[in-house]
Amino acid sequence: MRARVGVFGATGYSGREIVRLLRQHPQAGVAFTTGSGGGHLDHEAGLGVAADAYLLALPHGIAAGYAARLREAHPDAVVVDLSGDLRLPDTAAYTRWYGQKHPAPELLGRAVFGLSEVYRDRLRGARLVSNPGCYATSVLLPLVPLLRAGLVDPHDIVADAKSGASGAGRSPKESLLFCEVTDDFSAYSPGHSHRHVGEVEAVLRDTTGHDLELTFCPHLLPVKRGILTALHVRTDHPPDALVAALRTAYEGAPFVHVVEAPPRLGDVVFTNDCRISVHPAASGRAVVFSAIDNLVKGAAGQAIQNLNLAMGWEEDAGLPSGFGPDGVAG
């Protein structure tokens, strides 16, 4: 019998992607969806439906409140929150990066951060998971092993990231109209001001012990899906040493792959893969690229990967990859 999964917020881009992916899942099925109109329950009604797991694709500021109520009503169920509400360590950090009061401070520190490959052990059997931001996933997957191995200077890291427009969500805004995005390209929140900086720095502190400041420059690409991040790092080591550290860290990981050529968005969209490459640069520097689909590995796919781990299923159950079981892309 399939596990029953309730999906909150099934009309946004991440929520729809969760439903699309769950349809192909061998062990899970959609129990109900919430959203406005179109056969969806409203969120309040969803709270009352018993299920094995709940995936929350709701706006930050709203999600954590539902997470808290779901845990109370269905204490044995798995709850995966895709919003930013539970990613930061405390209310002060939340207020700094989100500019508002935390909706459920009692949950802070209770959720496992769902960067699947990095926190895999904690995620097995977890009952509350905070799914990472899409940009954070693209930055952390290459960076954590390199910092842990001591191969790059922790105090001089620049992440120049480019995301497709679905990362900005489905709410109508003038800046997201077709005529404003097509044929165009620009940076936004450059330097040290985007919200995902907070969770990246917190995770790096937790995983590597480094209390560092990241330069982070996100850009809006005229494509629907995908994030390509260029990490500009200082290193005294040759690219091969960085590649080796990444290969070791992700040995056996079904979705993280170190490749030779700079990865293209077209390689990863519609998959749960993260492709990483390393290249020499000017003396004392290297460039590390990572590519993911922001809606899959950056949101819905990683949420299901975390669900798989929490439920004790195969980590890659129901999730698409461009690589075969032999690790060869095809």
Next chain:
Amino acid sequence: MRARVGVFGATGYSGREIVRLLRQHPQAGVAFTTGSGGGHLDHEAGLGVAADAYLLALPHGIAAGYAARLREAHPDAVVVDLSGDLRLPDTAAYTRWYGQKHPAPELLGRAVFGLSEVYRDRLRGARLVSNPGCYATSVLLPLVPLLRAGLVDPHDIVADAKSGASGAGRSPKESLLFCEVTDDFSAYSPGHSHRHVGEVEAVLRDTTGHDLELTFCPHLLPVKRGILTALHVRTDHPPDALVAALRTAYEGAPFVHVVEAPPRLGDVVFTNDCRISVHPAASGRAVVFSAIDNLVKGAAGQAIQNLNLAMGWEEDAGLPSGFGPDGVAG
């Protein structure tokens, strides 16, 4: 009477843009065009037609040969070469970056480098101009004043650049097909390997005295026109100091504008403008953006700006800008 301009290679994207812009020029007109078929002369025939100026939008390896023959046949005419043939200081550098023998070594060192705002004085009255590469223009315009003012660390500069597909030219290649470029994004020649690195480093040495290595990461955007470059620089100075240095350097320049918000490609396409902004980043760092239209300021427009200077006309004659004479965007 209008000056007569011959355009070599009028069927490529840069050549067509030259013709389009010259049609609106108050003092110049197209005398003839060369290219294959469609009413164009062949290149040999073009050599025989007397004109006041010749603009060469030909592939590197071919352009300099025609430049040499034009100077011999028409010694008083202005020749602007848009290829990479005359941008580097010597044959050794040419062979290193272009992997071939130089087609007209006697011209090396004879051309003025056509970065209009930086070499304006040398360009007035020049008879041989080497037009900069599109990426080089986008990197040098913000960087030269900052290095000259001693505001950024010359030994730690990263340029993360993104260009529209017209920069790759009009020759049919599988990698440039619509289905390969749309919905996609990727880096190429990352680190220290793209040809424009050579001319950027040469110009920086010439203008600032710094013998530096640049990390340069170009990317292919799914748009037709435009380059946005993010310069990640180390600096001990606040962004305002960088802004002030740029404003001073480009005071009175009709096409280079320092703006507040990160510039969008949509702000500059179809204009000869370069928009630059400066933003704080992690401690000790800043981000500097520059945006140009690769076919206008990065090629045809700057070639005409250089023609204007060489002929003694108004620098901005016939060239589109998004700014009024008062310097206000409109």
Next chain:
Amino acid sequence: MRARVGVFGATGYSGREIVRLLRQHPQAGVAFTTGSGGGHLDHEAGLGVAADAYLLALPHGIAAGYAARLREAHPDAVVVDLSGDLRLPDTAAYTRWYGQKHPAPELLGRAVFGLSEVYRDRLRGARLVSNPGCYATSVLLPLVPLLRAGLVDPHDIVADAKSGASGAGRSPKESLLFCEVTDDFSAYSPGHSHRHVGEVEAVLRDTTGHDLELTFCPHLLPVKRGILTALHVRTDHPPDALVAALRTAYEGAPFVHVVEAPPRLGDVVFTNDCRISVHPAASGRAVVFSAIDNLVKGAAGQAIQNLNLAMGWEEDAGLPSGFGPDGVAG
């Protein structure tokens, strides 16, 4: 001295295009603009500013009220309304196609329909002009001469039209988000239900005497600008006869050009041109294509063309074309 033009609604796509085009106009200049914020007057304040002409790029239902008040306050000025308010012959037709009460019924029948080439004589010296819809322009320019010449069956006309997204305006709607429009294509309001059907049928009745029903199928293209319409017509005449009739009708017209190959949007965007071609089809049928830029010939450009006629200036003053004065495309 330049004529002073007030632009109402200068923040939408058509309004911005009017401002952009007026900047290049030799005889007219922008006196003021209205819109919300950003240095624009509000509409009420605009009413009080004396000018030689007013161009209204306001939503239907609102525009005609301002037109009425402007005529009262500034009876000698030219008013060009780009909305649908004044295009239909009577309030019954308005209510049928727009589903609301007419905002200024006293103006109905007072405006000259601004299909410049067809109503040129009435437009000279006009004081109130109703600018046509973008789709209507693309259908009527090829169709009026063919029907007048009796070359196509008036009772079996199908117009299959495709428009870029700027035709739908700049108000944020989910259906116009980048992620909803890119990589997609679909029809809407197919058959006999789109608002422009009303004005097309009214103009055809007026100009050709035929009381006909048009099959009209608009589609949304994933491009910013341009309308390509395929008219599928029944005819007993060879394509050459249709071409001849069109050439005669538009002899000397600076912007309507009959071409050989099917026109591309890329040929006409950013110009005030309409390109038309005729092709044989199955027995007894022909296909007629027309291509325009919906924001230029379909809105702002034609409004200025009408202003030129109303003010007694050259019809093509300040308006871009892809054709030289010799009628040769360049």
Next chain:
Amino acid sequence: MRARVGVFGATGYSGREIVRLLRQHPQAGVAFTTGSGGGHLDHEAGLGVAADAYLLALPHGIAAGYAARLREAHPDAVVVDLSGDLRLPDTAAYTRWYGQKHPAPELLGRAVFGLSEVYRDRLRGARLVSNPGCYATSVLLPLVPLLRAGLVDPHDIVADAKSGASGAGRSPKESLLFCEVTDDFSAYSPGHSHRHVGEVEAVLRDTTGHDLELTFCPHLLPVKRGILTALHVRTDHPPDALVAALRTAYEGAPFVHVVEAPPRLGDVVFTNDCRISVHPAASGRAVVFSAIDNLVKGAAGQAIQNLNLAMGWEEDAGLPSGFGPDGVAG
């Protein structure tokens, strides 16, 4: 044990899609691929490898020769030819539409036309299948049932079709470059000249007895995938009657679905579905839309559907649909 399938021409867009889909097939697997370089066999070598089925994604003029040799070498295997070589009834028709001599005339008349839903009975157990053209599929699926039911006038049919650029293949041509296709839209081969007209008319003659001339206007869309066709038909019947005939014809068909609203490309891309809708138009007319993914239902997907029928597997084995087993889209 999985059936072994050889894929000829696995580097083009259709060939790659075949490989992608076969990877998810429960009963079939890729035995080998041919193409140039990259681990593919060359075509000659492929001929020597025994397999249960061969799918040929080769250019017309080349494909039929390999089909003939495969049948000789492996007489029990299923051969599905995706080219146009075997779609027409005789060499005269082939020469007319393809302008060259037929490469294997002995095969003409021996292949079953692979329009799966229409020729399902003949396809079961077939050993040689000629896969339909992508445009032909989009025209024939809605049209065959309507003509068979006598609901539309066979002598006045216009098909206005729009296809994504992958339909033109992966060979580098200037007209297919990103910069030529993006932001643009145009018709080509309009009227009665596109090659698919030949196979559409032949199939209509075979299935409905009508010897008719189709007006067919293909257009190139700036998208990668998808064909949307508008059939403009004359009819004395209400749309409901047409809908009923289509529903009856495709009852139980897993991939052809009659829907209410005009179908979007976004509804069908990456699926083997064909969505059809019917709408009222001007008096005596209706508009019928059909949407498919040109690479799936228009090529690779339908080839696998035909393989399924030929091998006696479930018709929908391994093929993606946007509809559940209950016929409800999800």
